[in-house]
Amino acid sequence: MTREILIIDDEADIRMALSGILEDEGYIVREAANSQEALATIHARRPSLVVLDIWLNNSELDGIGILEAIKHDYNDLPVVMMSGHGTIETAVSAIKIGAFDFVEKPFKSDRLLLIINRAIELSELRRENERLKVSAAVQSSLIGNSAPVVQLQQALDKVAPTGSRVLITGPAGAGKEVVARQLHQQSTRSNGAFVALNCATMHPDRLESELFGTESKDEDGETSIRIGTFEQAHGGTLLLDEVADMPLETQGKIVRVLQEQSFTRVGGDVEVEVDVRVIASTNKDLQALIAAGEFREDLFYRLNVVPLVVPALVDRRDDIPDLIEYFMDLSAKTNGIPARPLAQDAMASLQAYEWPGNVRQLRNVIDWLLIMAPGEGDEVISAEMMPPDIGSISPSVSSGSAGQEDLMSLSLRDARELFEKRYLEAQIMRFGGNISKTSTFIGMERSALHRKLRTLGISTDRN
Structure with missing residues (x-):
């Protein structure tokens, strides 16, 4: 992922010299001479880091004021402060507000580059840590060696590095988000964010705010910004989960974003630029929805560049033992209790079940068995310990009309x-x-x- 640095300094010579140093290191550099230009540039596209001078001529805000505005709207954006005549008190004040470090002019290039590299690496590490906390218990790769899964994996391997948009279809609970996460992990954007937005659980009135963010002004005329999922996914991947449930009006705005890679926040007028790979998923027939006038045809063709189909669990029964082993280990770690083996009759019962809820239901059943099945420690789980709905449906040689x-x-x-x-x-x-x-x-x-x-x-x- 290409990293962008914004230099904020009122002296053109310093901006030019610093730009040359950073561009030689492979960074993309943008410049601003005052607070108005600086904040507009940041609002238009979030950089990876800001290098900010404290004293600025012809600027509504000085460096400390800009730092406070940045930390208000983008708390995790690293800022390195500079000054040719700073004091210890000023440096301490900047650090307290949230600056990563303070550099005195004239600066040494090697030291400044070292600070910038550390600041960006620490910022990315913190963001990755937050993502890992959220996805700690989320399956992020396909499990199994059945023919449908092997075919899906082969298609995934081809499309993941290309950056093409992908439409993932399949029944509810089959693992569409798992495929989306694996696409992201195998892509050139794997160091960027993976952001998922479930359109089915979002109220239509809130969906656009969640997608594009909001801008509002208080009584003093100060702008407050809340970034949406498109900006959160800048440089990474955005999954529009259950995209069929998106209102038609919002669908039209998504078409524009996909075409231009820019948008305006709700309540704002600043054009925000983003670099995002969009993946969509649905368990519905989009062609039928298009015919019914409930889904935009132009959005369908923009999303459906590469279609991937996730099979239902009943079409990949061979993978059930591997999935059970994976979920048993995961559940044991999550709940802090030992994993338990399954007897042959229990495994047969689970493989014979129809799984209307697919892989998601299987995971829930394994959680239930580990916590609720009689016995403890490493005692084997038998078919008699299955949940009632599975036990009543699974075939048995001792049940039926002839008792x-x-x-x-x-x-x-x-x-x-x-x-x-x-x-x-x-x-x-x-x-x-x-x-x-x-x-x-x-x-x-x-x-x-x-x-x-x-x-x-x-x-x-x-x-």
Whole structure:
């Protein structure tokens, strides 16, 4: 990510000399001669760091006033102060307000560069630390080796480094945000911020404020700024989660931002420039919404540069054991209790379940099992310990219309046939109708299994 530095000094010679030094180090440099230019430049696009002179001619605010204004609106923006005739009291005052360091003129280039590098690195480290706190318990990479996941990973590997916009579709809870996070991590913007905004949970009246930020003036005429998600994601990635729920009016403004990479905050008139990669996700059919007049066609084509489809969990049952292991370890660390192994019947039960809530539901079930299942320590979790909804739906060879009393009325041949039918139905469901995997697991030749299924009247069709 390219780093930008804003130099604020009323002397053109100093700005030019300092610009040359910084540009030689690979920085992009912008300049301002007074507080009016400085604040307008910062409001238009947030720099990585500000180098600020204390004494400024022809300026409404001196350096301390500018520093206070910066820290009011951009508290995490590092500022290095300069002065040719500063005092210890002035330096201490600047540090208390939030300046990173204070440099006296004439400055030595090596020392100034060292301070600037440290300030930017510390700022980025703090921002990364905040992001890690937020995403500590968030899955950020695909898990599994099933065919649908391998195909998705291959597509992801191709598009991630390109910077193209991506539209991620798939059912609720399938892991669309996980794919978006992995796209960001594998991109050239991985050092920048990843910001996610869920359009479905945001009230329409608040959505634009969250996206673009706000500007307001108090009675004294001072401007107060709150930055939105587009500015927070500057230099990084913005995920518009459940984009289908965005109001049509807001959709039109997003089209403009994607086209021009600029916007104005709500209540403001300053054109804000951003460099953001936009990823969108939805669990709805956008083409149908376009036909119904509920989604803008021009926005769809701008977002749908590269489409990625996240499969439902029932279409990737092979990944369930790996996901269970991952979520069990994560839940154990989060809750401070030991992870517990699952018995074969419990694993089979979880693989056979239909998972209407997809991966999100599976994670919740693992949390429930670790906390609520009988036993403790490393005691094995069995099928009988499953939550009621899974236990009642998962197939069992001892349940159904013929209970224990009915079983006693059957001949040995009929009882064996009933057992075989229920057992095979359970295994077929567990492996998603895959005959090869079922035959390998139960230890029966594939052709023999086909004959047995036909004899028992078991269908392998999966809807």
